[in-house]
Amino acid sequence: MTMTKKGASRRSVLRGSAALAGTALVTPHFFVKNAWAQGECATVGNFPVEGPTVTFGFNVPMTGAYADEGADQLRALQLAQKHINEGGGILATLQPLALTGQGVLGKQVVHVTGDTQTNPDAARQSARRMIERDGVIMFCGGSSSATAVTRQYLAQEMGIVYMHGLTHANETTGVDRRRYGFRQFFNTHMTGLALGPILANEYGGDRAAFHLTADYNWGHSMSGSIKDATEAQGWNTVGNIATPLGATDYSQFLVSVLNSDADVLILNHYGNDMVNSVTQAVQFGMRDLQKNGRDVQIVVPLYSRLMARGAGDNVEGVFGTTNWNWTKDNPGALAFVSAFEEEYGFPPSQAAHTAYVQCILYANACEMAGTFYAPEVIRTLEGMTYSGDGYDSESLYRAEDHQSFHDILVVRGKAPSARTSEFDLLQIVDTVPRSVVEYPIDTFPGELGEYCPA
Amino acid sequence: MSTTSDDRSAGGIAAPAGDRGGILEVFKREPVALAAFTIVIFSMPLWIPVLGGYEGLATLIVIWGIFVLGFDILLGFTGYLSFGHAAFFGGAAYVTGFMYRDVSDNVIVAFVASQVGTLILAVVIGLLAMRRTGIYFSILTLAFAEMLFAAALSIFAPLTGGYDGMTRLQEPNLFGVKMDGLTIFYIAAAMLAIGYAMALRLRNSPFGVMLRAIKENPMRLEYTGINVWRYKMAAFIISAHYAGVAGFLMVTYEPYVATKFLHWSTSGEVVIMSVIGGVGTLVGPIIGAGFVLYFQNVVQAVIGEQWRLILGLVFVFVVAFLPGGFVDLARMVWKATGNRLRARRHNVPDMELTETKYGTEERLR
Numbered sequence: 001m002t003m004t005k006k007g008a009s010r011r012s013v014l015r016g017s018a019a020l021a022g023t024a025l026v027t028p029h030f031f032v033k034n035a036w037a038q039g040e041c042a043t044v045g046n047f048p049v050e051g052p053t054v055t056f057g058f059n060v061p062m063t064g065a066y067a068d069e070g071a072d073q074l075r076a077l078q079l080a081q082k083h084i085n086e087g088g089g090i091l092a093t094l095q096p097l098a099l100t101g102q103g104v105l106g107k108q109v110v111h112v113t114g115d116t117q118t119n120p121d122a123a124r125q126s127a128r129r130m131i132e133r134d135g136v137i138m139f140c141g142g143s144s145s146a147t148a149v150t151r152q153y154l155a156q157e158m159g160i161v162y163m164h165g166l167t168h169a170n171e172t173t174g175v176d177r178r179r180y181g182f183r184q185f186f187n188t189h190m191t192g193l194a195l196g197p198i199l200a201n202e203y204g205g206d207r208a209a210f211h212l213t214a215d216y217n218w219g220h221s222m223s224g225s226i227k228d229a230t231e232a233q234g235w236n237t238v239g240n241i242a243t244p245l246g247a248t249d250y251s252q253f254l255v256s257v258l259n260s261d262a263d264v265l266i267l268n269h270y271g272n273d274m275v276n277s278v279t280q281a282v283q284f285g286m287r288d289l290q291k292n293g294r295d296v297q298i299v300v301p302l303y304s305r306l307m308a309r310g311a312g313d314n315v316e317g318v319f320g321t322t323n324w325n326w327t328k329d330n331p332g333a334l335a336f337v338s339a340f341e342e343e344y345g346f347p348p349s350q351a352a353h354t355a356y357v358q359c360i361l362y363a364n365a366c367e368m369a370g371t372f373y374a375p376e377v378i379r380t381l382e383g384m385t386y387s388g389d390g391y392d393s394e395s396l397y398r399a400e401d402h403q404s405f406h407d408i409l410v411v412r413g414k415a416p417s418a419r420t421s422e423f424d425l426l427q428i429v430d431t432v433p434r435s436v437v438e439y440p441i442d443t444f445p446g447e448l449g450e451y452c453p454a
Numbered sequence: 455m456s457t458t459s460d461d462r463s464a465g466g467i468a469a470p471a472g473d474r475g476g477i478l479e480v481f482k483r484e485p486v487a488l489a490a491f492t493i494v495i496f497s498m499p500l501w502i503p504v505l506g507g508y509e510g511l512a513t514l515i516v517i518w519g520i521f522v523l524g525f526d527i528l529l530g531f532t533g534y535l536s537f538g539h540a541a542f543f544g545g546a547a548y549v550t551g552f553m554y555r556d557v558s559d560n561v562i563v564a565f566v567a568s569q570v571g572t573l574i575l576a577v578v579i580g581l582l583a584m585r586r587t588g589i590y591f592s593i594l595t596l597a598f599a600e601m602l603f604a605a606a607l608s609i610f611a612p613l614t615g616g617y618d619g620m621t622r623l624q625e626p627n628l629f630g631v632k633m634d635g636l637t638i639f640y641i642a643a644a645m646l647a648i649g650y651a652m653a654l655r656l657r658n659s660p661f662g663v664m665l666r667a668i669k670e671n672p673m674r675l676e677y678t679g680i681n682v683w684r685y686k687m688a689a690f691i692i693s694a695h696y697a698g699v700a701g702f703l704m705v706t707y708e709p710y711v712a713t714k715f716l717h718w719s720t721s722g723e724v725v726i727m728s729v730i731g732g733v734g735t736l737v738g739p740i741i742g743a744g745f746v747l748y749f750q751n752v753v754q755a756v757i758g759e760q761w762r763l764i765l766g767l768v769f770v771f772v773v774a775f776l777p778g779g780f781v782d783l784a785r786m787v788w789k790a791t792g793n794r795l796r797a798r799r800h801n802v803p804d805m806e807l808t809e810t811k812y813g814t815e816e817r818l819r
Contacts, residue, residue: 062759063762071759115759119712120618121619121712121714124710125510126751126755128708129508132511133506133508133752146617150621153709154710157709171618175622176621215617216607216616217617
């Protein structure tokens with residue numbers, strides 16, 4: 001392009017002043033962002049919410065090891081958004097209910113998404129983007145305790161409520177608990193409390209267990225909880241090998257198990273690790289083996305649909321626990337499952353359920369508190385009892401550690417012949433009531449921190 | 455001594471030491487380049503949001519900018535491709551995290567500690583890895599970084615928090631001033647500007663000439679009686695310190711240490727940023743860092759789950775059609791508009807420009 005230089009043309013003057021105006025509009029944003037402080041804290045996150053909409057952040061793994069679970073969570077979160085805005089789903093069953101099916105506090109919910117990449121650092125960065133750029137009032141979702149813990153610290157620093165997705169390690173509501181983080185999902189300690197008595201009842205009170213444990217915090221948390229719970233029943237733990245995260249060959253570890261006098265193998269693995277380890281254990285002939293005069297058994301403490309499907313016939317009859325299952329037939333579960341099936345054509349996973357419930361619980365708490373001001377919303381959620389969220393009985397959000405207590409399920413893998421569909425993979429052995437898994441607050445140390453972000 | 459075009463094409467030391475006009479020209483240009491650079495960096499919080507970014511992204515770009523700048527001193531000047539720079543970034547990050555968690559929340563204490571840590575690491579790794587060149591050097595550095603990574607997750611796990619990373623850090627502050635938002639951005643931006651000025655100075659100094667000479671032909675340099683080892687080591691340590699400063703800033707900005715900081719993928723990301731931007735140009739890698747981070751955090755939200763695929767395609771495209779990186783675009787436009795290229799393209803390893811009496815032509819070595 002050639003330009004004749006004869007001073008500024010009208011067009012360039014216009015263009016220049018538009019650019020200046022744009023800069024001027026953007027500049028104050030940095031200096032007076034939280035100039036409208038209210039209540040006890042100087043500033044709290046992105047409060048107040050301006051305009052006719054309120055933005056939620058859906059921060060789930062789209063890539064990485066747990067991408068499949070992230071995809072299911074995203075479906076559930078979009079459904080939750082729809083139900084908050086238009087009614088439906090568990091809005092018909094949730095008690096106490098303040099939501100009217102017309103948004104939250106008169107505002108329609110819109111959402112932004114971010115990829116945690118199943119990686120704590122990336123999860124933090126994408127959550128930060130939602131908070132700083134997109135102005136979310138809260139964010140939710142995620143899979144893996146490492147990403148959960150780091151984002152919960154960010155939530156506390158920024159004053160944005162974080163409703164956890166799938167995170168099962170004790171630390172999340174134990175030593176790393178934060179005032180701005182809430183977990184609906186159960187934890188390894190609760191798995192132990194639920195599974196221990198049932199294992200002892202089924203397999204006898206004097207078994208010798210060998211653990212293979214994924215070598216990261218969740219694995220160790222899981223192993224420790226199962227060890228405590230089974231030893232309380234009189235079991236003996238004869239070995240525990242830490243296996244690298246993402247290992248594909250477990251033969252060397254399985255040989256150690258075979259050479260020990262253990263007659264129960266406990267696989268503290270999740271995702272593809274579990275699919276590989278349980279498949280190889282079966283190939284080693286462990287399920288046809290006898291030791292100490294008894295059949296050798298395999299236990300998988302935490303089940304997911306992905307795992308049950310990936311392991312196929314190998315998990316037939318294998319015990320484990322889940323937070324929830326779509327075959328529950330209470331009104332809340334039916335409402336959620338039917339809405340989900342109608343929308344997507346197949347039933348939701350437990351990861352989808354926890355994300356869905358969390359999103360709606362937050363919105364409901366805002367409506368109950370009458371404000372998006374985080375300290376008030378947090379106080380509303382703390383100590384709240386509620387029902388109609390997919391469980392047979394009442395659930396509680398404990399105020400002291402932000403752990404939700406509800407029934408959890410002890411399940412066994414279903415035989416292929418007993419399945420009614422490709423999603424019917426787990427048979428519920430027992431619905432363990434909340435009273436059994438509700439542990440004292442001093443079980444784990446930890447400090448929630450302040451109501452004001454810092 | 456005058457430099458002829460024959461000397462250049464012979465692939466010898468391009469001898470800017472003799473090319474006095476060239477040096478003077480760079481000296482004259484330096485304040486302009488510096489001023490422009492500083493203005494662009496410091497005004498980032500103003501123009502990044504216009505592009506769909508946000509304050510935190512600006513801070514992130516500046517921190518990674520320091521990291522890749524140091525990396526460019528090693529790769530671009532000296533020609534050593536380190537595949538283990540995460541060791542310094544992550545090492546400094548862990549030292550910083552340790553200071554904030556267990557010792558002091560003062561940033562100066564943490565800064566000094568992290569730099570001492572980086573120096574020790576750089577000397578140890580350098581002494582061993584610098585004995586080899588080319589692919590062996592890359593593999594050695596990679597091995598060291600992976601060893602550190604494995605150690606952080608196993609024997610040091612009680613200290614580092616293992617896979618979950620280091621949490622429960624105190625809030626970093628400088629005598630009561632909190633290190634958040636724009637405060638940490640301007641500190642990081644100032645460090646980047648200083649780092650850039652130092653890199654420019656380095657490039658134009660006799661020391662910088664030595665580094666480029668090492669890249670061209672270390673054996674020939676050795677025969678002239680110069681202690682090549684010392685120069686290589688110095689470049690390696692300087693480069694490591696840039697990574698260490700970036701690691702320190704990262705944890706000061708986000709009081710949390712991710713295991714990923716030590717992971718090989720972090721080393722890989724630095725390589726990708728450098729190649730996309732333009733190796734050996736100093737500004738190029740920073741542009742590359744900006745591009746990759748912008749893509750990861752902003753474009754990702756638009757594309758959804760396929761963003762990695764698209765980023766991979768961009769990388770392939772750049773390597774195939776723009777081997778000099780984004781910075782080379784400017785050069786191409788310059789050439790396409792009928793201008794002659796005067797300088798050699800130091801940043802494209804397998805291609806050089808030679809001036810013949812018929813004009814400029816590209817030839818493959």
